Amino acid sequence: xxxxxxxxSTQRRLIAEVVTALPGxxxxxxxxxxxxxRAPGVGLATIYRALCAMQxxxxxxxxxxxxxSALLALCGRHDHHHHLVCTSCASVVGVECPLSDAAFAPAxxxxxxxxxxxxxxxxxxxxxxxxxxx
Amino acid sequence: xxxxxxxxSTQRRLIAEVVTALPGxxxxxxxxxxxxxRAPGVGLATIYRALCAMQxxxxxxxxxxxxxSALLALCGRHDHHHHLVCTSCASVVGVECPLSDAAFAPAxxxxxxxxxxxxxxxxxxxxxxxxxxx
DNA sequence: GTGTCATGTGAGAAGCGTTCTCATCTCTAC
DNA sequence: GTAGAGATGAGAACGCTTCTCACATGACAC
Numbered sequence: 647x648x649x650x651x652x653x654x655s656t657q658r659r660l661i662a663e664v665v666t667a668l669p670g671x672x673x674x675x676x677x678x679x680x681x682x683x684r685a686p687g688v689g690l691a692t693i694y695r696a697l698c699a700m701q702x703x704x705x706x707x708x709x710x711x712x713x714x715s716a717l718l719a720l721c722g723r724h725d726h727h728h729h730l731v732c733t734s735c736a737s738v739v740g741v742e743c744p745l746s747d748a749a750f751a752p753a754x755x756x757x758x759x760x761x762x763x764x765x766x767x768x769x770x771x772x773x774x775x776x777x778x779x780x
Numbered sequence: 781x782x783x784x785x786x787x788x789s790t791q792r793r794l795i796a797e798v799v800t801a802l803p804g805x806x807x808x809x810x811x812x813x814x815x816x817x818r819a820p821g822v823g824l825a826t827i828y829r830a831l832c833a834m835q836x837x838x839x840x841x842x843x844x845x846x847x848x849s850a851l852l853a854l855c856g857r858h859d860h861h862h863h864l865v866c867t868s869c870a871s872v873v874g875v876e877c878p879l880s881d882a883a884f885a886p887a888x889x890x891x892x893x894x895x896x897x898x899x900x901x902x903x904x905x906x907x908x909x910x911x912x913x914x
Numbered sequence: 915g916t917g918t919c920a921t922g923t924g925a926g927a928a929g930c931g932t933t934c935t936c937a938t939c940t941c942t943a944c
Numbered sequence: 945g946t947a948g949a950g951a952t953g954a955g956a957a958c959g960c961t962t963c964t965c966a967c968a969t970g971a972c973a974c
Contacts, residue, residue: 653970655922674960689924694961696922714932715960730892741887749878757906758864758873764844764900772891787941789951808931823953828932830951848961849931 648720649696650703657688661696665706665720670737671729673715709738710766732771734778739771782854783830784837791822795830799840799854804871805863807849843872844900866905868912873905 648662664680665672672680678693697718700706707721709729717731719738730739743765750760770778782796798814799806806814812827831852834840841855843863853863853872864873877899884894904912 653921655970657923687924689926690960691925691962692923698962713959730887730894733895739887739890739892741892744879744883744887746883749880749883753864753873753875753878753901756873757909758875758903759909760864760901760903761867762902764898766898767887767894768896769892769894775891775893787950789941791952821953823955824931825933825954826952 648703648705649699650705652699652703657685657692658696658699660685660688661693662700665700669735671709671712671717671719671731672736673712673717675715677718710768728765728767730767730769730771732774733768734770734774737771737773741767782837782839783833784839786833786837791819791826792830792833794819794822795827796834799834803869805843805846805851805853805865806870807846807851809849811852844902862899862901864901864903864905866908867902868904868908871905871908875901 661681674693678690681688706718708716709719710717710731723740726743727740730741795815808827812824815822840852842850843853844851844865857874860877861874864875
């Protein structure tokens with residue numbers, strides 16, 4: 647259930663299917679185009695509402711930015727982690743948080759307190775790296 | 781020279797003064813208001829152009845986000861580092877990059893290659909932490 | 915199956931931050 | 945002083961996102 651307890655409509659079912667079928671990270675505009683291919687007439691507002699519902703349900707995450715738009719991706723993980731966005735194929739890989747307490751030691755030593763952080767990682771996923779190396 | 785080799789106008793001189801006088805991170809809108817207090821009539825476009833010039837000159841950095849706007853701050857450092865934005869006083873502290881090669885080891889082990897990263901740190905600076913503790 | 919009601923929908927306007935355009939001004943080099 | 949490159953202000957335009965409103969529809973009780 648991508649939307650949590652929210653009501654399921656035909657549009658939302660379709661949007662969920664398209665989101666699941668997409669290879670990785672996508673913007674709202676890209677999703678709108680992909681949905682429009684299967685059902686022209688679905689409004690952009692509906693896309694944003696569905697994305698909002700999925701984010702609220704915790705099945706969708708904001709993983710970065712592309713061309714000024716929010717980059718989103720399916721992610722069911724609820725533990726603290728970050729996302730590596732492949733700049734080649736747009737796939738998204740969940741990675742453990744690379745920050746340990748030790749990493750903040752210099753800042754803490756200066757008296758600062760770090761309460762939250764946002765990390766966006768960009769690079770190549772394993773398969774793109776393999777095919778590039780070939 | 782906040783603008784690098786670019787031409788200096790009275791507006792840019794004023795903007796540079798205001799930027800220097802501001803306590804820490806600010807948005808374009810906040811800077812526009814601050815500049816307007818001393819010289820009403822300076823256009824928002826001029827603010828954005830000046831900010832762009834300062835970023836190009838490497839004297840200004842994008843350090844995070846606030847309310848959907850880009851959060852900027854003066855920063856002359858040219859080495860690789862990140863910024864801790866104090867959520868209490870908006871001051872900005874440059875901190876060493878907390879990511880080492882070891883931090884990426886799990887991702888690298890899975891075959892991924894991380895080429896770039898963006899980190900935004902939020903918390904309390906030393907002085908705010910001291911005054912809060914008092 | 916029917917009725918009710920909360921919730922989702924599409925279209926488009928609006929809001930927001932940012933960038934662009936263009937005529938004009940002004941700083942800088944000579 | 946002059947020429948020309950570059951900066952300016954005003955406001956239109958842009959792109960992304962959210963809101964509004966009348967209407968449609970799914971869920972649920974009966």
